[in-house]
Amino acid sequence: MKEKDVISKPLNANSFPVDVLPDKLRKIINEAHATLGFPKDYLAGSMLTAMAAAVGNTHAVEHMDGWKEYVILFVALVGSPGSNKSHPLSFAMQPLIDFDAEQAALHTEALKRYNAAMELPPKERATNGYDLNPAEPIRKRFTMQDVTPEAVHRILSENPRGLCLVSDELAGWFKNFNRYNNGSESEFWMSVFNHKVAMSDRKSSQSGVFIKNPFLCVIGTIQPKVLGELAGNNRNANGFMERILYVMPSDQKKVKWNRDRKAPSFGIAAEWRSILGRLIDIAPKTTEHGDIEPEIVPFMPEALDRLFSWQNEVTERCNTDGSDTLTSIASKLEIYAVRFCLLLALADWACSGKKKKAVEVATVERAIRLTEYFRVTAAGVQGIVSEDSLTEIQAAVLSDLPDTFTTAEGVAIAAKNGMKERTFKKFLSDRRGVFFTRDNHGIYSKI
Template sequence: MSKPRSLDKSTKEDVSFIDRQPDQLTNQSVGQAEPEVPTGSDCAIAQQSSTQNINALPVDVLPPRLQEIINEANICLGFPKDYLAGAMLTAMAAVIGNTHTAEIMPGWKEYAILFTALVGSPGTNKSHPLSFAMQPLIDFDAEQAAIFNEAMKRYEAAMELPPKDRAAKGYDTNPIEPKRVRFTMQDVTPEAVHRILSENRRGLVLVSDELAGWFKNFNRYNNGSESEFWMSVFNHKAAMSDRKSSQSGVFIRNPFLCVIGTIQPKVLTELAAGNRNANGFMERILYVFPSVQSKVRWNRERKSPSFDIAAAWREILSRLIGIVPAVDSCGEIIPEDVPFSPEALDRLFSWQNEVTDRCNAEGSDTLTSIASKLEIYAVRFSLLLALADRACGDEKKLIDADIVERAIRLTEYFRVTAAKVQGIVSEDALTELQLAVLSELPGTFTTAEGVAIAAKCGMSERSFKRFIKDRKGVLFVHSAHGNYTKL
């Protein structure tokens, strides 16, 4: 298997903050026109509005074999590349689980935990790519469920006998109640999440075709403690549950739990409700949000895939599932650390410093919060891509500079989509006066022009300046000194 191609020099020098975009691929369904991508190594902030419109998940950061599967599924099945790539990344992260870590600094280790939302309007073909990516895990769980059922029958039969008679019947004298091994969860209660997670120490993924069903349950128990639980899980912190409905307290030392599901743009405001847009919950989610939101047409002329893409995908996941981790005396997994090369760390630190400088210069709390979570994801993507490479035949045992470059490009895609989501949520939360001013503002304007327009709408200069400052990077981009562009 060939190794992923290296990024060219212009790509390596062009990854920065939200106003700069990495090289993009067209990831929409076949038959839709490819948008023109701005050229040059430095896209100015004033171009942010147009570049956001063509933002596409950079599928070429993935190993070549995964790219082949995604391209075939796109051409032959009409799966949008963004959705399938995002779902595949999450599936791989789930099966890797607690088996591997990446240490970015002494004592700071990251696991490949992903919270992923496939955002799209009705009819944009979100669910089929999600089902395709998760099917090998569903099949694995079905096989394990059958094994569990047989083991449970044997356990129950043994328990019906007196201990002294069990050995004669071929049973253990003190049988251990079997646990169901699995990778996926779906519509489960909070109590079930804790129990299943405690029984599956490698890791799990919560698959929710409609993410609204996930977060709408947050306030049903203990005044929103579920939101805090999920934020703790995102950070891989020990979790515990002492609810009255539990027979005993549940303690999970190393919880690994990914989340993935679909959501419509109009439901994003509900995701942001309940203080979730203020406590950092929203920023923990990766938004796969294709620019083209058209309903996909059926096409009788589509060809069959040139190879068995389902089998190829299953083979890759099987290699990751086949990882057998070491465990300690308590049964806890001992993760293998995947080290960064010195050059990889240099590149990662340089990128983080550049983003931090831009955050400090912009002064936007929203963009700073997004950046803080995405730098965590950059480390996780580095780990995930390194292990994806291994599953596709690469024998490298470390995270090199090429992998970091690919991880950065992937991270920058999610910076744009996070800002896009914040723009939707922010606009829905505007007052009537703010909406009126936003409507009257042209695509580009100076501070003086904006103040004059706001005054005509009845907004004071001070309120207007605070308005654009609070929405900087979400509704507006500071394109030059005293100049702004609407997103």
């Protein structure tokens, strides 16, 4: 698919490319959709995030020398009330939550032993079967839910492999951002997204938190009407919004209950647990200092050629269009494309059980298709956010414009609504890819 076709593709024609996933995952998604009514988009997006969380810091790719990318995903399941977002998310995350429950039980017992040791004088600990200087046990985990910023920093520092923040209502995540001072939490999360050193110094903490290689995925549900709040506090201008992958099915209808619905024809939960368990069981390599040393999954030369040619095509298109919105979206999505290459390669390995191999051309092609899905949904989200912020004159002009129009026709319609020609052309340029697409030179269509 050419980039021009992708950018002009309407949201209602966009569906999650389930076929880019390994066959075993496709079968689970299709069966869950047919028997449980799970929207494929939500389940596929949730499963990708769960796999990314399980991989964590154990693997990375280098598409350029010295530039490592990890499978950190920020995902928003966008849907109207009753569109069945939460159940697919719970299904995908359940194996990670079960692992966390097992680790919580082990931690409780270890903590009891630690407390018992600390109650004894040092000289008596060894004679009673305890270490002389026991270390306080740390709870291993993959997931967090609705925690305070301080807790996020602490838990992440205790789990260097990585974590996933799972929030049934994503609004609870970003509403904490300005709890202390403007932008403090947004900056922390942008550092996490870039896998850069994250630091936190709070008066309420006994000591600051230093996280050398933060790995933290985020996933949650959000209603379209709340997207404006997500874009608030400058988050739609500082690149934060573009760091989020929006899963947004075109069909947002409430699902009816069906007493005649058949049970799954195979154990989809057990099959999913087996696949994700293979990723969970990865034993990370560590350095002499205890830091996780990622295994680098290499690109085949022809795979890198395809990745670079795609990025160049998108960049050329952005430079020609001159749309800041599309360029900002493209800048983050090209990072995600690299991450998808790694994630899909590891998903193939988890499903097949075969030896890991380099990223191939076919994997890059699948990653590109996945990326293009998210390009369309990102533009759709920008449309929702931008519509809420339209001035009265802009809304009137947008309403009066026909589905297809020339620049001259648009200028005339704008003038009738009190908008100057220069202002209209800037409006047309700024909202390209959001409200308008350019079909040809001087010819536009409304999305």
